[in-house]
Amino acid sequence: MAGNRSKIAVLSGKGGTGKTLISVNLAAIAGKSVYIDCDVEEPNGHLFFKPEKVYEEIVTVKIPSFDESLCNGCRICVDFCKFNALAFVKNKPFVFKEVCHSCGGCVLLCPKRAISEAEKTIGKIQKGIYRNGDVTVYGGMLNTGEASGIPVIKKLLDKNAADGKLPVFIDCPPGSACIVMESIKDADYCILVTEPTIFGAHNLDMVYNLVKLFKKPHAVIINKYSDDENPAEAFCRENNIAVLGRIPFDTELGTLNSDAKIAVNESERLRKLFAMLYKKVTEEL
Amino acid sequence: MKIAIPVDDKNPESGVCVSFGRAPYYLFYDTDTKEYHYLDNGAASGQGGAGIKAAQSIADNGAEALLTVRCGENAEQVLSGAGVTIYKTIQATARENIKAFTDKKLFLLNNIHPGFHSHGR
Structure with missing residues (x-):
């Protein structure tokens, strides 16, 4: 695998399709690799890896703080704030911390x-x-x-920016909004996980549009695959999206996963399945 | 005394807008002079913090009372900081609520909600 193209984002428009299942098992089978859980609102990758030697760092954002004795009430900051996080009434500035996006503009503009x-x-x-x-x-x-996980995701991905050589699996939050954009921004390749339902196909459409917008190379993995009617497969066919693999709707895999076990460690059959998927992914890079 | 009401249309017969921060207009009414005017709400289609900006406008325009269906906690902080008293509307139209207010039939709004903020996503 080329070192300069090794960041693989795993995303899906819908929760519960198997982003964590796929990114955890691909990372586990890749040998030396990096796994980043960007689903900072409900992280669960750690439940599978049970990581050791855990090192922790807090994530902070910058929020304006007023020295009221210096403020002359010009309200340049209030008018500037596009997020309406500032107000000024009765000669007193108000800061709404949870509305603030930490842009720092008010600090720069304050004449006093x-x-x-x-x-x-x-x-x-x-x-x-x-x-x-x-x-x-x-x-x-x-x-x-807290309103936005983006600063947490930024710090997660920054921490890893230096590593460079190992394959990196980015387990994205569900959906297609800002936190997902932040998670895939620097990815070299996107795996879109879906399931063979109408919901699966609809939400695949959303992330498909997102990765097209970001001009990311991408392909689909269909999880919970069965021989029944498959709107997600049909969507891929209609839009000429490559399907990298199909993970069967499988009792053993489901059970292992719900016990927070890494499937490739528990079953030779599943190991082969993910090894094949991993091979296909590396061929794409 | 100047009072403010979020309204759907620039008309005293307009319904009171169910949203405070996202109302298209505010009606200002002076109970002493019986004069009224309207203010376009610049925050109606903004990204976020609409209630805060709307509350700032209400305060800047010198209202001492706000008659509204509901009000979020951020807006409430600005309004109470500015000394604006918040009353709950009980009638459909702006005119009916002004009458109820001057007849002292309105009560203070006491269920300030935590806001319907978009989730920043």
């Missing part, structure tokens, strides 16, 4: 230098190792009540 930036903790990231370091496992956690 009455605004400084204060750190606000919004979550944390963790780094640990699996199987004596075969897989370096990163994960992030957004604190309850």
Whole structure:
């Protein structure tokens, strides 16, 4: 695998299609690799890897803080803030921390230098190792009540930016909104996970449009595959999207996965299945 | 005393808008002079923080009372900071609620909701 094209994002428009199943098992079978759980609102990759030697770091954002004795009430900051995170009434500035997007514009514009930036903790990231370091496992956690996981995802992906050589599997949040865009932004390749249902096909359409917008090379893996009617497969056919693999709707795989076991370690049959998938992915890169 | 009401149309017979922050217009009415005017809500289609910006406008326009169906907690902070009292509307139209207000039939809005903020996604 070429070192400069090794970041593989695994995403899907719908939750529960198998992003974590696929990214965990691909990372586990890849030998030396990196797994990054960007689903910072409900991370669960760590439940499979049970990483050791966990190192933790907090994630902060910068929030404006006013020195009211310097503020002259010009309201340049209030008018500037596109997110309406600032207000000024009765000669008193108001900051709405959860509305603030930490752009720093108010600080730059304040003619009286009455605004400084204060750190606000919004979550944390963790780094640990699996199987004596075969897989370096990163994960992030957004604190309850925080509006956006993007700063956590940024820090997760920044941490890993230096590594470069190993294949990296980015387990994305579900959907196709900002947090997913942030997760795939620097990916070299996108795996779109779907399932053979109308919901699966509909949400595949959304992430398909997203990866096209980002001009990312991509292909689909259909999980929970059966011989029944398959709207997701039909969607791929109609849009000429390559299907990298089909993971069968399989009791053993389902059971292992719901017990938070890594399937490729438990079953030779499943090991072969994911080895084949991994081979196909590497051929694409 | 100047009062403000979020309205759907620029008309005293307009219905009170169910949203405070995203209402298209605000009706300002002076109970002493019986004069009224309208304000376009620049925050109606904004990304976020509409309630905050709307509350700022209400305060800037000198209203001392707001008659509304509901109000989010961020807007409430700005309004209470500005000394604007929030009353719950009980009638359909702006005119009926102004009458109810001057007849002292309106009660303070006491269920401030945590907001319908988009999730930043």
